[in-house]
Amino acid sequence: MSVGENSVVGAVAVVTRNVPPNTVVAGNPAKPLRTLWACPKCGYGTVISRNPKHATKPA
Structure with a gap:
């Protein structure tokens, strides 16, 4: 088994x-x-939110 990056x-x-x-x-x-x-709108590295302001698909 392996755990993927990030x-x-x-x-x-x-x-x-x-x-x-x-x-x-x-x-x-x-x-x-x-x-x-990664959220292209806010510029932060990782998003764990379902906030509609963030991207809805992985970048």
């Missing part, structure tokens, strides 16, 4: 499969919760 694994998560890059996973077994991406 991924976040929740505490006490049981990872049973590969975690793709830029993904937040948690639970038992670990399930994808969110996708991370």
Whole structure:
């Protein structure tokens, strides 16, 4: 198994499969919760928000 670059694994998560890059996973077994991406509008590196002001698709 591997955890992709820039991924976040929740505490006490049981990872049973590969975690793709830029993904937040948690639970038992670990399930994808969110996708991370760079926000072109605000200029910050990573967005974990569903705020409508941010991009709706990964850049």
